[in-house]
Amino acid sequence: MQQQDALRHFVHRHRRLLVLTGAGCSTASGIQDYRDLNGDWKRASPITWQAFMGSDAARRRYWARSLVGWRHLLRARPNDAHRALARLEAMGRTEHVVTQNVDGLHQAAGSLGVIELHGRLARVCCTVCGHRTTRLEMQDRLEQLNPAWSRFDADSAPDGDADLDAQDFSGFAVPDCLQCGGLLKPDIVFFGEDIPGARKARAMAHLERADGVLVVGSSLMVPSGYRFVRRAVETGKQVAAVTLGRSRADDLFTLKISRPCAQALAFLL
Structure with missing residues (x-):
């Protein structure tokens, strides 16, 4: 409960959160993720x-x-994690959603401001x-x-x-x-392929305007997501993460919640 309260307070302290999502956001929709709790394939x-x-x-x-x-x-259909983030946007609390997922479930749940880093x-x-x-x-x-x-x-x-x-x-x-x-x-964007430069620049511009970062369901093992957390910390922004298991950015988080995404974000619904 202390972790849950800390996440709630983190979200309410920040008015313009950049939300960065990964495969763990969609596992409750029946879409398999890539890595285990140790971050290995x-x-x-x-x-x-x-x-x-x-x-x-x-x-x-x-x-x-x-x-x-x-x-x-x-x-696959959106789960409560997608719906919670759509609700956060409807409340006017997000700068943008930047997702590493290619399933389109954020938009299906009602999110409008979404950048699909890896395409669809x-x-x-x-x-x-x-x-x-x-x-x-x-x-x-x-x-x-x-x-x-x-x-x-x-x-x-x-x-x-x-x-x-x-x-x-x-x-x-x-x-x-x-x-x-x-x-x-x-x-x-396949593994080993570069994200289009304009797409990357647009996502980074939203990060610069944000006042904090919320990572949902990503181990950040690939550079495409990790670079946003690293840049946020370099510019003095706090980062909270909801993810199971080890993350590449564990030493950079202000707060980490080790619970399934839909459970951790349920307070938004």
């Missing part, structure tokens, strides 16, 4: 940009698993001409080219992936861009 590390762009076999494996995993992601899985882009389509359109094309794969199911993995490794992916057909025939990829 729970499974093999996700595909990298270098592997996706450099290997036809890697792309076949990615899209085959995604064909199955996308169905799990479509069923609901879009697909061409790496040659930049043309964008929806992931639903891509799903239709994948299923048309690979009808036998529609009957497969597997346990869900993070970010629309599925644990489907006991299959031969060599015959899986991956569609090309309808505009130029180029290589298609999900409109997200």
